[in-house]
Amino acid sequence: xxxxxxxxxxxxxxxxxxxxxxxxxxxxxxxxxxxxxxxxxxxxxxxxxxxxxxxxxxxxxxxxxxxxxxxxxxxxxxxxxxxxxxxxxxxxxxxxxxxxxxxxxxxxxxxxxxxxxxxxxxxxxxxxxxxxxxxxxxxxxxxxxxxxxxxxxxxxxxxxxxxxxxxxxxxxxxxxxxxxxxx
Amino acid sequence: xxxxxxxxxxxxxxxxxxxxxxxxxxxxxxxxxxxxxxxxxxxxxxxxxxxxxxxxxxxxxxxxxxxxxxxxxxxxxxxxxxxxxxxxxxxxxxxxxxxxxxxxxxxxxxxxxxxxxxxxxxxxxxxxxxxxxxxxxxxxxxxxxxxxxxxxxxxxxxxxxxxxxxxxxxxxxxxxxxxxxxx
DNA sequence: GTCTATAATTTGATAGAC
DNA sequence: GTCTATCAAATTATAGAC
Numbered sequence: 001x002x003x004x005x006x007x008x009x010x011x012x013x014x015x016x017x018x019x020x021x022x023x024x025x026x027x028x029x030x031x032x033x034x035x036x037x038x039x040x041x042x043x044x045x046x047x048x049x050x051x052x053x054x055x056x057x058x059x060x061x062x063x064x065x066x067x068x069x070x071x072x073x074x075x076x077x078x079x080x081x082x083x084x085x086x087x088x089x090x091x092x093x094x095x096x097x098x099x100x101x102x103x104x105x106x107x108x109x110x111x112x113x114x115x116x117x118x119x120x121x122x123x124x125x126x127x128x129x130x131x132x133x134x135x136x137x138x139x140x141x142x143x144x145x146x147x148x149x150x151x152x153x154x155x156x157x158x159x160x161x162x163x164x165x166x167x168x169x170x171x172x173x174x175x176x177x178x179x180x181x182x183x
Numbered sequence: 184x185x186x187x188x189x190x191x192x193x194x195x196x197x198x199x200x201x202x203x204x205x206x207x208x209x210x211x212x213x214x215x216x217x218x219x220x221x222x223x224x225x226x227x228x229x230x231x232x233x234x235x236x237x238x239x240x241x242x243x244x245x246x247x248x249x250x251x252x253x254x255x256x257x258x259x260x261x262x263x264x265x266x267x268x269x270x271x272x273x274x275x276x277x278x279x280x281x282x283x284x285x286x287x288x289x290x291x292x293x294x295x296x297x298x299x300x301x302x303x304x305x306x307x308x309x310x311x312x313x314x315x316x317x318x319x320x321x322x323x324x325x326x327x328x329x330x331x332x333x334x335x336x337x338x339x340x341x342x343x344x345x346x347x348x349x350x351x352x353x354x355x356x357x358x359x360x361x362x363x364x365x366x
Numbered sequence: 367g368t369c370t371a372t373a374a375t376t377t378g379a380t381a382g383a384c
Numbered sequence: 385g386t387c388t389a390t391c392a393a394a395t396t397a398t399a400g401a402c
Contacts, residue, residue: 009367023294023296023297024210024296024297025208025210025293025294025297027207027208027211028210028294028297030394030395031395031397032394032395032396040367041368041370042395042396042397043368043370043371043397043398043399044367044368044369046396047367047368048367050397051396051397052396052397102293102296105347106293106340106343107293109293109344109346109347110208110285110289110290110292110293110294110343111206111207111208111293112346112347113206113207113285113346114206114207114208114211120347123347124347124348124349127344127347127348128348131344146356147360149353149356150337150356150357150360152340153337153340153341153343153344153345153353153357154333154336154337154340155340156340156343157289157335157336157337157338157339157340157342157343158336158340160292160293160295160336160339160340160343161292161310161314161335161336162336163293163295163296164288164292164303164307164310165307165311166307170332170336173329173332173333174333174336177330177333177364181360190385192385213376213378214377214378214379215377215378223386223387224386224387224388225377225378225379226379226380226381226387226388226389227385227386227387229378229379230385230386231385233379234378234379235378235379
């Protein structure tokens with residue numbers, strides 16, 4: 001969870017690893033391919049991330065930090081709950097439509113049972129943080145926690161069907177169903 | 184889609200492959216491990232399923248058939264739409280809670296971009312069929328198709344968060360949010 | 367930080383005997 | 385249907401030079 005200072009090359013490696021992981025999961029990442037992508041040799045990638053589990057955890061932690069930064073504070077009093085949830089939906093749409101790959105933790109979460117424990121713990125922590133953000137974004141209401149879990153779950157699942165069916169607009173279509181639950 | 188007649192050993196292989204795929208995705212399945220699981224050699228597994236993509240497609244197609252059989256007809260006039268959707272939810276709960284692994288196509292759908300095309304097409308077909316069943320189950324209403332896509336997406340996503348957070352009751356918690364959308 | 371070299375293992379797949 | 389034997393390729397990872 002602590003802030004990490006990655007060198008420029010380490011960041012390039014993380015970029016390549018994140019892309020590959022979002023396409024095909026943890027096993028789809030290989031040191032050799034990463035090395036080629038950033039213009040060094042596989043053994044040099046091991047210098048930056050000795051074990052693959054380290055690399056996986058680093059990718060997930062950086063992804064979590066990036067996404068929370070994109071979402072901004074969940075408790076800005078000048079915003080309505082609805083505005084915040086619209087922004088949450090926009091983040092998911094941006095991932096699939098502009099980056100053309102699903103949410104990292106959608107992919108890794110699905111193969112959770114088979115991941116190195118440090119990686120699956122990082123994925124679990126991602127969901128905890130996302131649900132926490134959403135719960136705060138919903139403001140004061142008795143079902144905030146349950147609704148937050150429901151919203152995050154639905155966005156994750158919609159991403160999978162949208163991806164598999166090649167219907168990115170499913171994320172847009174799900175929005176009214178979600179927003180009618182707010183306020 | 185045609186009915187397949189698998190030998191007893193081929194079915195054992197499919198069972199082992201489905202379990203492994205639901206735990207860790209397509210890449211988690213190896214001929215050597217499958218062979219050990221059913222008590223033969225890897226080369227003999229190739230006799231039943233020459234290419235891994237064949238095996239993957241067979242697993243997905245059989246899974247689709249099994250699940251639709253479990254769900255039964257979506258248009259039994261003696262049932263309400265709500266009763267049918269409750270059964271749909273029960274199928275997802277059974278998968279995660281009793282079989283202790285997520286839905287096969289939840290896992291494969293997430294790594295859709297990286298699958299052999301015959302496999303990703305089978306996964307896509309699974310979702311088409313599940314959405315079609317749900318659409319019929321909802322009966323005559325103008326938003327049946329959109330709602331069906333939304334329900335299937337939510338169940339898939341809830342399965343991922345329930346799995347990752349080790350909170351299987353999330354599937355139960357999502358039910359009221361879904362059922363309030365029916366009739 | 368990056369390299370060469372290498373080790374040890376696993377993988378999907380095939381040929382051919384029985 | 386199952387076996388032995390084998391293959392070529394890919395994988396994670398380490399040792400040590402520069």
